[in-house]
Amino acid sequence: MVAPTAMQKMAHPDGEYATARASAAAGTIMTLSSWGTSSVEEVASTGPGVRFFQLYVYKDRNVVTQLVKRAEKAGFKAIVLTVDTPRLGRRESDIKNRFVLPPNLTLKNFDGLNLGKLDKTDDSGLASYVAGQVDRTLSWKDVNWLKTITPLPIIVKGVLTAEDARIAVQHGVAGIIVSNHGARQLDYVPATIMALEEVVQATQNRVPVFLDGGIRRGTDVFKALSLGASGVFIGRPVVFSLAVDGEAGVRKTLQMLHDELELTMALSGCRSLAEITRNHIVAPWDPPRVSPKL
8 A cells, every 4th residue: 555655746746646546556545645735635536546544633623623524525435643743753854954845835735724835944844834733742532532523444653562552452443554654753763564563463453454664575565464464555665656757657666566575475385365474484583493303
């Protein structure tokens, strides 16, 4: 599946339009970022396709309600609640570059709410925007609140521990995305592949668990599935391929990952996804395997 990545028109003029079309052509799910440079309505206008909407919780809950209702109306199938960004990590490149959106682009979902622009600052424009708009008191109570305003399933993104996974299940989430936000929130957090199995075991098969981050090859997908993931989300590869060749680039990336996974399965003796098991991989934390004495 395609992870939520913001401001895609900075990579290519077609931005989220191209990603939506490529995802639909591949028969997979696109997750639209709250901070997309195309709105939920614009992405829906690209044609059929299964889409999720990624959500940040703003201080103004009316803004959140409006976004969720618009996503519902546009046919989106789930809300992906990002839970690892009550504050923005220290992104030093953004600070050094005094990052703001180019003047021809806005955060399109917020245009009608007068919240679509990042103001120039002596710091990062995005960091200032997040500090001013995103609610840093985000808690599990907000999951309960979201469930009262929408019938859409709530998937939480940004879980890295068994403890949080159990709490998420207790609050009735429909799924968990193991994610470290592309390792851009906090230095030294574990790679998501390292945290995945712990989270899967903690949920006891009560909700699907997905992996976000670090997927570059079909073999990476295979490893995630072996460790219990129900699926994976890819972010950077989509943006890279979008920058190179727009919609055609994203299509090619998704096809490459599909073909590499299929080949890995064939060479591992797996005729179906159901046949991929934990026994197909050796993880760094596994005890040494001892060959039987002949």
